[in-house]
Amino acid sequence: MDTAAALLLFAAITIYAIFGGADFGAGFWDLTAGGARRGERPREVIDHSIGPVWEANHVWLIFIFVVLWTCFSEAYASITLTMFVPLTVAALGIVLRGASFAFGKAVFRQRARRSFGAIFAVSSVLVPYSFGAIAGGIASGQVPAGGRAGDPLHSWVNPTSVVMGLLAVSVTAYVAAVLLTWDARRLSDEAMVGYFRVRAVAAGAVAGAVALVGLFVVRSEASYVFGGLTSRALPLVIISAVAGLGALFLLRGRPHRGGRLAAIAAAGALVLAWGVAQWDYLLPETLTVSAAAAPSGTITAVLVAAGLAVLLIVPAFILLYVLDQRGLLPEEGVDDEPDRGSGADRA
Template identity: 65%
Template sequence: MSTAVAVVLLIALVMYAVFGGADFGAGFWDLTAGGPERGAAPRGLVERSIGPVWEADHVWLIFIFVVTWSAFPAAFQSITLTMFVPLAIAAFGIVLRGASFAFRKTVVTVRVRRVFGGLFALSSVLVPFCFGAIAGGIASGHVPAGGEAGDPVGSWLNPTSLVTGGLAVVLAAYLAAVYLVRNARRAGDSALALYFRRRAVVSALAAAAVAVIGFVVLSASAPYVFDRLTSWALPPVVLSVLSGFGALVLLIRGAPRGARVLAVVAVACIILSWGIAQWPYLLPVTTTVSAAAAPSGTLTALLVAVGLLVLIVLPGFVLLYVLDQRRLLPGEGVEDAADRAVDTEAG
């Protein structure tokens, strides 16, 4: 039963990486878009693209935390006691990002709007880095077993954590760029489609480079995970490489729809390979999934709750994403009074 819960948790991690990660990546491109005039068009597309879904995507994160502390309480205690610094930074960044994204649409002065835009973009980079650093710290054995606290600094500021944090940022930027190519094409803006296609190609190459560096670092700092990545978890690793290469080819050839599917597969396989490589450990190499699991009654109740969640909540998510992809949510991303006021002031 603990295995079933662990599989559910891994699937939730994949979903958050694919959907929430793309939202954070859009913030990265907001940060690097340039000045007010040069960056106006890319930022406008970013705002219109993530507006309908940016709040909903964090439901996956809440689900991950609830499942972890309910099903694996001792491991959750160790992780939170050790990683409280990056977790606090990530939580603050999520709140700051959401507030900045909402407020920058309503303020009427250019200066204040730039401040909120900068906070939104910076926090969009900071949050995935912290989550990636936490994953790297867990994989490299910096979280002790038994609900004990580890080093609050070295646990997430170490070579493995820094590389995985950087990989998380680059992968988020890559996913966002691929999605935005498709959105620009749907909007009939060929210039923006080319703009984000170039950035998708660059970020794909950067992700490949960081992943190679990560393998080298893992071989020294996390030998158990590295050995499993090159054996049991090798199939999803190979699938990730092939999908990433296929997405790159399609991006270069101007086929964003197929590239988007392959990009999602590539990123999802990275998360899956990490989960398989750690198995059967929740905290390598001290705490197995079965040893960290809560009593069977708790796990049964949790799986029942997950089943109800799939039946009641998941259809709403599917409907939201379908309406968004079909551009049937006109209330998001439309011009408001603040937009007109800023245009008047700038003119």
């Protein structure tokens, strides 16, 4: 039971890293698009891409917290007590990002639009960095077991956390650029296809460089996780690297649908590699999955609820993404109300 709950938790983390990460990565390209005139068209593509789905992605984050709190309360207490600063930064970033994205479309003054846009873009970088720093602190053993609080500063301001934070930002930017290249193709905007293709290649190169540096940092700061990455998780590391390069290859010339799947596989395999590398610890070398697990009755109830979610909620997500990709949502070309003509025509 405890193993099933842990697998469920890491599956949710992986899904959020992919879909929520692509959402945050789009905000990174909003931040770097340039001034109002230069960045107008890239931002239009970004808004078109994330508009229908940006709220839905955070369902997975809530699910992660619920499963962690319910099934592994000791780990939840230790992580939240130790990492309350980056968690607070991430929470504020998500709220401000969502509010600025929504309100930025409702205001008419250019100055207000720019302010909301800046908040949206900066928050899109702070949130993935904070989550990456938390993962780095956990991997490097900065979170003590027993529901106790670790150092509130050094736990997420340390070499592993910094590298993992930068890796999170660069990987989300890479995945977003690949997906935006495909969306620009759907819009038949060849200029934007080239624009985001260049950024996908640049972000992929940066992510690869950060990952390479990160291996040396993890080797010295998180030896247990490094040992896992170079042994049982090594196939996933290789899959991530090959899929990442494959996505860039498939972007050459006319963007191929497989490029999106390869980029998603690269990000997902990277997150799964972290989970496999530190298995069967929730907190490396201090708290195992079995030691942190709640009573079997509690875990059974969570698994049953998760099964119902798979049957009821996941199909809705799939339908949302399919409608989005086919341009059948109101924001993408289907009017909320059909055109009924003028009053004279109706008379």
